[in-house]
Amino acid sequence: MKEFSYRRATDVEGAVALLDADPGARFLGGGTNLVDLMKAGVESPERLVDIRELPLDGIEVTGDGGLRIGATVTNSDLAAHPEVRRRYAALSQAVLAGASGQLRNMATVGGNLLQRTRCGYFTDISSPCNKREPGSGCPAVEGEHRNAAILGASGHCVAVHPSDMGVALAAFDAVVSYRTQEGEGELALADFYLPVGDTPHRETALPPGALITAVTLPPAPVRSRYRKVRERASYAFAIGSVAAALDVRDGVVQDVRLAYGAVASRPWRARAAEAALLGAPAAAASFAAAADAELAAAVPLADNAYKVTLLRNLTIAVLTELQQEGTAR
Amino acid sequence: MITSDPTASQTAGAIILHVNGEKHALTVDHRTTLLDALRERLDLTGTKKGCDHGQCGACTLLVDGRRSLSCLQLAVAAEGREITTIEGVAGQGADEGELHPVQQAFLEFDGFQCGYCTPGQICSAIAVIEEHAAGWPSAATGDVHPGAPPEPLTPEEIRERMSGNLCRCGAYTSIVRAVAHAAEAGAVRDARDEEAAA
Numbered sequence: 001m002k003e004f005s006y007r008r009a010t011d012v013e014g015a016v017a018l019l020d021a022d023p024g025a026r027f028l029g030g031g032t033n034l035v036d037l038m039k040a041g042v043e044s045p046e047r048l049v050d051i052r053e054l055p056l057d058g059i060e061v062t063g064d065g066g067l068r069i070g071a072t073v074t075n076s077d078l079a080a081h082p083e084v085r086r087r088y089a090a091l092s093q094a095v096l097a098g099a100s101g102q103l104r105n106m107a108t109v110g111g112n113l114l115q116r117t118r119c120g121y122f123t124d125i126s127s128p129c130n131k132r133e134p135g136s137g138c139p140a141v142e143g144e145h146r147n148a149a150i151l152g153a154s155g156h157c158v159a160v161h162p163s164d165m166g167v168a169l170a171a172f173d174a175v176v177s178y179r180t181q182e183g184e185g186e187l188a189l190a191d192f193y194l195p196v197g198d199t200p201h202r203e204t205a206l207p208p209g210a211l212i213t214a215v216t217l218p219p220a221p222v223r224s225r226y227r228k229v230r231e232r233a234s235y236a237f238a239i240g241s242v243a244a245a246l247d248v249r250d251g252v253v254q255d256v257r258l259a260y261g262a263v264a265s266r267p268w269r270a271r272a273a274e275a276a277l278l279g280a281p282a283a284a285a286s287f288a289a290a291a292d293a294e295l296a297a298a299v300p301l302a303d304n305a306y307k308v309t310l311l312r313n314l315t316i317a318v319l320t321e322l323q324q325e326g327t328a329r
Numbered sequence: 330m331i332t333s334d335p336t337a338s339q340t341a342g343a344i345i346l347h348v349n350g351e352k353h354a355l356t357v358d359h360r361t362t363l364l365d366a367l368r369e370r371l372d373l374t375g376t377k378k379g380c381d382h383g384q385c386g387a388c389t390l391l392v393d394g395r396r397s398l399s400c401l402q403l404a405v406a407a408e409g410r411e412i413t414t415i416e417g418v419a420g421q422g423a424d425e426g427e428l429h430p431v432q433q434a435f436l437e438f439d440g441f442q443c444g445y446c447t448p449g450q451i452c453s454a455i456a457v458i459e460e461h462a463a464g465w466p467s468a469a470t471g472d473v474h475p476g477a478p479p480e481p482l483t484p485e486e487i488r489e490r491m492s493g494n495l496c497r498c499g500a501y502t503s504i505v506r507a508v509a510h511a512a513e514a515g516a517v518r519d520a521r522d523e524e525a526a527a
Contacts, residue, residue: 001360003340003358003359003360004340004359004360005338005339005340005359006342006359006403006405006406008406028403028406031401031402031403031406032383032398032401035362035401035402035403036382036383036401038360039381039382048359048403050406052406076395076460076465079465079466079473080463080464080465080466082475085466085473085474085475086474086475086476089473089474092466092473093468093473096466096467096468096470096473097468099493100386100492100493100494101396101453101456101457101460101490101491101493102383102386102389102396102397102398102453102493103383103398103401103493105392105395105396105397106397106398106401106402233488233489233492234468234488234489234492235492235493
């Protein structure tokens with residue numbers, strides 16, 4: 001690990017000033033990903049600005065009945081918060097499906113959004129990787145890619161975003177607030193992550209030196225659910241996941257939110273599926289047709305075509321569960 | 330502005346760590362993890378280094394009462410926090426020498442074989458019991474709605490909540506029994522204390 005300086009910020013303005021949009025500096029939140037990447041030599045910042053003591057650790061109900069979640073709220077506190085569990089159950093479930101109790105106590109909301117892919121070529125500095133070293137190539141396309149992307153990828157990078165939390169945030173139309181030396185700004189989560197194209201090293205639309213300060217959720221259908229599939233029962237990254245919220249009246253879909261995890265470089269909002277579902281009968285046939293509408297765009301590699309079937313089945317299962325839950329109440 | 334600040338370019342510094350109720354002053358290279366500071370500088374070797382990448386849980390300890398991984402935490406960033414290691418969970422002062430109920434349960438139920446992951450398992454289990462008592466749901470909890478009736482700390486809940494602590498010997502069956510027993514004994518104790526107070 002390279003040597004670095006360390007400063008602790010106590011207010012947002014001070015944190016942004018300390019970082020000073022310096023490409024060699026990083027904000028340190030829980031450190032669960034950054035410190036690990038520093039050990040691996042993937043990240044080698046010259047300066048760290050610790051933001052854990054910033055007053056950004058609150059969760060408030062907004063005037064319109066949504067939620068504003070501070071950027072340094074820990075994953076544990078987010079998942080356990082009564083208003084999250086009441087209004088955005090899929091968000092609580094998604095966070096609880098990720099990492100371990102220890103890591104959730106450390107990891108922050110802002111850091112979760114900015115965590116890097118766990119693609120083995122990215123974390124191994126002896127491998128080429130276009131995300132880590134632009135122009136060096138992507139060995140995953142021909143190599144180990146069982147957990148690679150099936151949607152929105154390019155020949156330059158097929159890595160998936162590892163967040164569970166982000167999938168639920170995508171389904172719930174989250175808006176990310178940030179602060180730079182110029183002032184405050186906002187990005188809808190839909191615009192937060194950049195398309196892969198030929199610049200996989202550019203991951204977010206955040207301006208240089210920006211500090212994420214909060215994530216805001218508008219009101220959403222009350223029935224929601226997150227389901228994650230992984231290679232062991234717990235404490236593993238997803239190989240596919242679905243966050244869904246559903247509002248059905250008289251057997252017809254009034255409102256639906258659907259997002260997929262572990263299929264793309266970002267949490268994948270399934271808008272084609274949503275469009276197919278709106279106004280359709282809330283039944284298995286509609287759910288299957290919706291999944292097919294979304295997954296028609298899938299471009300699987302040699303060893304990850306299973307994800308298309310997995311996501312189709314997950315979509316049908318989760319929407320069916322939500323539909324039955326609604327009928328039961 | 331930044332460059333004129335003398336601390337801006339320092340890559341080491343003097344810190345004070347609060348560990349098990351005691352203050353320790355030391356100078357650390359900023360690259361030092363909390364785990365290495367405890368083991369190599371403060372001679373507190375109860376906290377174990379397994380994977381050193383946050384994947385095994387052997388280095389679990391309590392920071393401000395919450396379980397954390399000391400291998401992914403920089404010592405400099407832990408300054409000002411209350412750190413409890415396995416050396417600090419047993420009774421102190423008048424209760425000197427009395428094991429923590431979770432330690433006692435691990436002994437009674439053989440919750441270990443080689444013992445290397447055990448300090449992390451015990452620190453984690455202490456927090457698991459508190460998190461469950463505080464009403465925190467887990468991925469094994471059927472309904473996360475805050476109005477749902479609280480679910481008991483079943484073996485399934487324990488396995489999910491303890492999933493960040495790997496045991497290479499595979500002593501999981503006994504670990505789950507030990508945690509269940511300690512949680513139950515603690516609940517009985519709490520009820521007794523409440524009755525006595527009433």
